[in-house]
Amino acid sequence: MPSILVYAELSAGKVATTSLELMAKARELGDVYAVALGSGAKEAAASLGKHGAKVVHINEDKAFDDYIAEPATDAIASLYEKEKPDLILFGFSPDSREVAGRLAARLGTGLISNASDVVSNGGSFVAKVPYFGGAKVASMKANGKPAIVLVRPKSFEASESGGAAEVKQLDISVADSSKRAHITERVVEASEKVKLEEARVVISGGRGMGGPQNFPLLEDLASALGGAVGASRAVVDAGWVPYSMQVGQTGKSVRPGVYIAVGISGAMQHTVGMKTSKIIIAINKDAEAPIMKMADLGVVGDALKIVPALTAAVKAKKNG
Amino acid sequence: MPRFRRSDNGCSALKIVVTVKQVPDPNSSLTLEADNTISREKEVVLDPGDECGVEEGLQLKEAHGGEVVIVSMGPERAKDGLRKALSMGADRGVLITDPGLAGADALLTARALAAAIKAEEPDLVICATESYDGSTGMVPPMLAELLGFPQLTFAKKVEIDGSTVKVHRQTADGYQVVEASTPALVTVTAGIAEPRYASLKGIMAARSKEIKQVSLSDLGVEKSEPAETIEGVVDAETRKAGEVIEDDGSAVERIVKVLAEAKVL
Numbered sequence: 001m002p003s004i005l006v007y008a009e010l011s012a013g014k015v016a017t018t019s020l021e022l023m024a025k026a027r028e029l030g031d032v033y034a035v036a037l038g039s040g041a042k043e044a045a046a047s048l049g050k051h052g053a054k055v056v057h058i059n060e061d062k063a064f065d066d067y068i069a070e071p072a073t074d075a076i077a078s079l080y081e082k083e084k085p086d087l088i089l090f091g092f093s094p095d096s097r098e099v100a101g102r103l104a105a106r107l108g109t110g111l112i113s114n115a116s117d118v119v120s121n122g123g124s125f126v127a128k129v130p131y132f133g134g135a136k137v138a139s140m141k142a143n144g145k146p147a148i149v150l151v152r153p154k155s156f157e158a159s160e161s162g163g164a165a166e167v168k169q170l171d172i173s174v175a176d177s178s179k180r181a182h183i184t185e186r187v188v189e190a191s192e193k194v195k196l197e198e199a200r201v202v203i204s205g206g207r208g209m210g211g212p213q214n215f216p217l218l219e220d221l222a223s224a225l226g227g228a229v230g231a232s233r234a235v236v237d238a239g240w241v242p243y244s245m246q247v248g249q250t251g252k253s254v255r256p257g258v259y260i261a262v263g264i265s266g267a268m269q270h271t272v273g274m275k276t277s278k279i280i281i282a283i284n285k286d287a288e289a290p291i292m293k294m295a296d297l298g299v300v301g302d303a304l305k306i307v308p309a310l311t312a313a314v315k316a317k318k319n320g
Numbered sequence: 321m322p323r324f325r326r327s328d329n330g331c332s333a334l335k336i337v338v339t340v341k342q343v344p345d346p347n348s349s350l351t352l353e354a355d356n357t358i359s360r361e362k363e364v365v366l367d368p369g370d371e372c373g374v375e376e377g378l379q380l381k382e383a384h385g386g387e388v389v390i391v392s393m394g395p396e397r398a399k400d401g402l403r404k405a406l407s408m409g410a411d412r413g414v415l416i417t418d419p420g421l422a423g424a425d426a427l428l429t430a431r432a433l434a435a436a437i438k439a440e441e442p443d444l445v446i447c448a449t450e451s452y453d454g455s456t457g458m459v460p461p462m463l464a465e466l467l468g469f470p471q472l473t474f475a476k477k478v479e480i481d482g483s484t485v486k487v488h489r490q491t492a493d494g495y496q497v498v499e500a501s502t503p504a505l506v507t508v509t510a511g512i513a514e515p516r517y518a519s520l521k522g523i524m525a526a527r528s529k530e531i532k533q534v535s536l537s538d539l540g541v542e543k544s545e546p547a548e549t550i551e552g553v554v555d556a557e558t559r560k561a562g563e564v565i566e567d568d569g570s571a572v573e574r575i576v577k578v579l580a581e582a583k584v585l
Contacts, residue, residue, distance in 0.1 A: 101458045126551060138356075244494075
């Protein structure tokens with residue numbers, strides 16, 4: 001059996017959902033180990049055990065919370081030397097990819113990122129990587145020892161398999177030379193009413209919204225439907241809305257019951273983060289926009305008229 | 321700190337390296353070659369994210385004095401991208417070009433860049449958080465590791481105070497303040513600074529600025545085994561196109577029906 005090490009990303013002391021998704025896949029591939037670093041690692045180990053980890057290596061040094069990438073890289077590199085896992089899985093998230101990049105450079109192995117699946121094939125691992133607007137999927141055999149693969153969020157369903165992990169203290173003291181990029185303050189700006197990743201309905205706006213002044217129209221519709229508002233990279237880069245709202249390859253991945261794309265053309269950068277939504281509705285002036293080719297219902301028209309009318313209709317139906 | 325030189329305005333002069341590359345024009349659609357690779361023959365432009373990196377580098381230089389060196393990797397024509405950065409005001413460029421780099425993976429790219437950047441002994445390396453074409457953002461952390469620098473990432477604001485670099489690091493719900501001593505590597509988000517237009521004077525001046533061309537052997541970098549071997553390419557499972565309707569006033573009713581069927585209303 002190949003041995004698989006999952007890097008369990010902790011956020012606010014809890015295991016990130018993406019890491020639990022990786023556990024589900026890792027169970028299919030071999031013997032699963034996990035590593036959890038920083039505050040909450042102990043509690044995380046219990047959760048990782050339920051999701052199929054045989055052993056969880058933990059270290060609760062606060063340096064893992066407070067310094068970017070380097071302490072975690074040191075810890076995983078030392079664990080690699082001891083355990084020699086065949087495959088190390090990371091989520092494709094901002095924090096994880098920074099650790100994975102440093103680790104791959106340190107081990108001199110390279111990595112495969114942005115994968116949507118991993119399969120085992122005669123002792124090696126093959127990652128499925130979408131590209132070209134998500135229209136093509138390349139099968140890439142990992143040549144590195146260890147193989148390091150970063151997997152997109154929402155690629156697998158997290159599920160408990162029962163069981164408890166053996167918890168092992170990872171014996172490492174973080175060197176001062178790795179305490180460099182120091183997080184000295186954490187500022188919360190956006191408090192989301194409904195979490196984008198968990199919303200049943202997501203309404204996202206793009207350039208076709210005309211400007212930031214029109215985003216409240218989407219907020220109104222979202223609150224009528226109990227959903228959340230997202231955005232395309234173009235309008236985040238333009239400064240219309242905060243990054244926390246970005247859906248797509250470099251933003252959040254969502255999989256709601258209904259996704260309503262308003263004034264979004266449907267560049268791959270965006271669609272890769274929402275195309276597994278159950279139902280997609282697109283509202284766009286351009287009948288030829290790529291989003292129309294993937295929407296279950298495409299409406300060609302003026303979003304600024306349709307959205308408020310839709311909000312009114314939703315409210316009327318709810319009250320009626 | 322011997323690496324800091326005092327400049328006329330009393331601030332520490334900075335040596336800044338900004339990495340750039342060219343990407344297929346984001347405003348044009350991509351095409352595939354017969355072997356399923358993305359066509360590189362298309363119109364290419366300086367990566368819009370890199371333009372923001374160049375702008376940030378120039379603003380830091382304007383505030384603190386010093387030099388902005390642009391480092392790029394690519395075929396001969398990547399000089400166009402370098403030239404654009406020079407016309408915005410950067411001081412000189414280095415182009416790593418070598419047939420051995422065709423199809424280079426992130427690690428080989430990072431190794432080549434690290435070798436070229438080490439020779440510059442910078443105080444600060446600025447990269448875009450991720451490229452517009454690959455969008456995987458793997459090169460910057462690799463580069464930081466190979467340079468032995470701390471990485472301050474997703475910066476939407478960068479400040480330098482003596483030998484301390486401080487950034488506002490964008491997070492899902494706000495930002496973190498992150499500090500480190502130089503030398504350091506910073507990745508910047510696209511929103512950090514509106515790239516300036518090159519002035520005519522800048523364009524003229526860029527023509528005489530130096531672009532040093534180096535090969536892998538000049539840098540002492542050996543080609544490594546690529547991280548992956550492509551075993552095959554298939555069409556992704558696509559969503560079937562649904563119904564497309566013109567809004568003749570009935571669209572709202574149709575949408576409400578779909579929402580009701582999906583049981584979200």
